Amino acid sequence: MLIASALSALLALALLGVLAGGEMWRHRVVYFCCGLASLVLLAGGLKHLGTTPGTGPEVVLPIGLPWMQAHFRLDNLSALFMVVVNLSTAAASFYGIGYCSHLPEPRRVTPFFPLFLFGMNAVLIADDAFMFLVSWEFMSLASWLLVLADHKKPENRSAAMIYLMMATFGTFCLLTCFGLLAGAEGGYSFPAMRKATLDSTAGFLVVALALLGAGSKAGLVPLHAWLPLAHPAAPSHVSALMSGVMTKVALYGLIRILFDLHGQVPWGWGPAIMVIGGVTAVLGVLYAVLQDDLKTLLAYSTVENIGVVMIGLGLAIAFKGSGENMLAALALVAGLYHIVNHSIFKTLLFLSAGAVITATGHRDLGRLGGLLKRMPWTGAATLVGAAAIAALPPLNGFVSEWLIFQSLFKGPSLPHWAMKFGVPVVGAMLALAAALAAACFVRAFGIAFLGRPRSREAAEAHQLPYSMRLPMAALAALCIVLGAMPVTVTDALSGVVFPLTGVHFAVSSDLGWPWLSPVSSTRGSYSGTVLVMVGLGLFAVTILLVHGFGTTRVRRADAWDCGHPEDIPESQYTGQSFAQPLRRVFCSSLFGARETVRMPEPGDMAPASLKVRLIDPIWVYLYLGIGRVVDFIADRVNRMQFLTVRRYLLMMFATLVFMLLVVAVRQQK
């Protein structure tokens, strides 16, 4: 009931957003109300998450197709994703209160923002395929309009076009997928789909289409091409939601189909999904580490994290298909944990990127630097987010990646050779991705916030209003809390996982409350709580030692110049130079990276230059290849427009004879 009223409030807010016009305070009110609605939805999700697992309350509304009303249901999986979604949307909405006045055209953003929130929430509670797809398209179209908010830039328009095409493709795949799930009788409600049994061909197609459909929205390689174009094109608080939350809604769709509606996915899909996830993770982070644009970097990092989650989901499928339900629950918990974490720190990082852009007007790393001093709040929050996404303990990113590794190590225990040989490979990919992610965020944070300013605007960056700082601080605090109390989170997640795997999962089995020991206490255990306590204790002891026993004599010396005795910002490390070793090692063959250095002759006044050329192999070979094939076919088909009457008759005749032949041959059997 509360949820329904919050959702209808969002629809009403969209209308208010249209009426807001040029008055900035009205836009602020709309964002504030969006934040409140998100908080209400968040509370609803949390409340349901605490209840015992079950089918959940159902609501049937007499809208939609006449013979099939709209079904909504809130079960534990929906409730979890509702929490994930609305945590971030609340932060982004409150952030929007301060941020909207910095947008070039707030009137193109405010009306669609509540619609976007509505669409995402409606996908989560839909209980039939029709409502699911309608809400899914609602979400896609609203976010498409938001991508187009700054439509005067041509690159934004082309990004929106590519996004629209990929979204159409994805929805088409999902539509076909649900059609197969519904079967010949057309049971389009989710309970009917659960009951239906699929034959092996249909089952295979359902999984493949779900991967294509939801994967294109989530950004699985090679369907990720639109993501790093479209996510950065939107205003930052929307980018945060698209990257942090909308990809999670896509994963919700995938989990709903693979673990709930399909029921029995064969184990062989597990290794396949894991490999897709591993490739996605490595390629995503390699792209990310090369980017100079702060928001594009974050978008590619989203691709990486989706890959990490997919490894967890693939493992869960492999375990579940082999009957190891307890391990499946562990892998699923790990994947869901990473979903929760990524939604929080990716939202945080995009919001801080928005703050940086607002304060300096630049999103190119080469023009930032030294911001920590000018923007301490943003800097501190970004540091927490970057550490969390780089999976440093005791933050939340570490716990989920550690859990994924723990379940990965149990993979070879399955009696399949694909798992025995494949798991170490995927494990190596995951480790590589994690290490590169750390390098990527050391680079992003170090270049943007540390060192000396690289432009006048960065040197004159100003502090931002509280409405923008507080949401970031809250998200940073959540990163710490979720990392410090891992057992509380896994206990909550085990309630979500129970209906999907059929086992009650307790991750802190033999060591007691604060310890995570998913497999056994001798194989590995971790407690963020204890780690934080010990860390704080050591911190206090160090302070005591330094201040109690250290010398108090004042000593004068030169300040350390960090190895840059000249006061020229250009002599610092740049984003490019930081990425150069990685570019040379990993990207010269993969992305065809080539550097051309031009040194002017002595006496020539022209500046020296270093040009780096990168080729995106997936874009060039896959997408442009598809484009060429389509062009080729179109060219051939175009010729059919200029045939003679007799040739047209011949075609019709040939078609007729062919069809008759097909009928004749089929009859003979």
Next chain:
Amino acid sequence: MAISQISYELAHLIGATVLMAGFQLLYQRRLFAVLNTFAFQAVALAAAAAWQAHIQDAPHLYVTAVIALVFKAMIVPFALHWLVEKLGIQRSVETAMSIGWTMMAGVGLVALSILLVLPVTANAAALTRESLALAMSVVLLGLLMMITRRNAVSQVVGFMALENGLILAAVSAKGMPLVVEISIAFSVLVAMTLFGIFFFRIRERFDTLDLHDLETWRGDRQ
């Protein structure tokens, strides 16, 4: 029993005659011969309709027979004859495919229709089955004629032959209402009139009825 055997054989014979005429149309090299053959086919069709009227005891099929005889065996061939003379069309038929190949394709089409129709109509009476197979062959042969002839007049004849096949199918199946046949007959007449007008127009404009020459006049081709 003997009577029904004879009626079956005779219906079969007449249907086969229509089909034979269809084959004849394929290898005529002279325009007037095409028209004569077409008239012969129409007469055979009228005979088939009349015989069906007799054995099915369905008087309205006599009307069909009369329509076929008057319109298709007389008016249409005479009109086309007159047109050809009036317009001074070159009387040889240009084929797009050699006659031998055309005949072989025709045989293949007949085989295809027999393969197709006989299993589908396994439950129907033997007479209907055979006649349907024959009728379908005639339709396919008419289509074949339309695509293997360059001359507009012989394409029209191909269309009419195709239509003969439809009528043959219609009279062989029991219970086909008269109104359908009459409307088909009139639509063919209308089509014939339209074709005639077009012939005049095309001739006036381009001095030829060979479609091959007309193609060069299309706006989208140089």
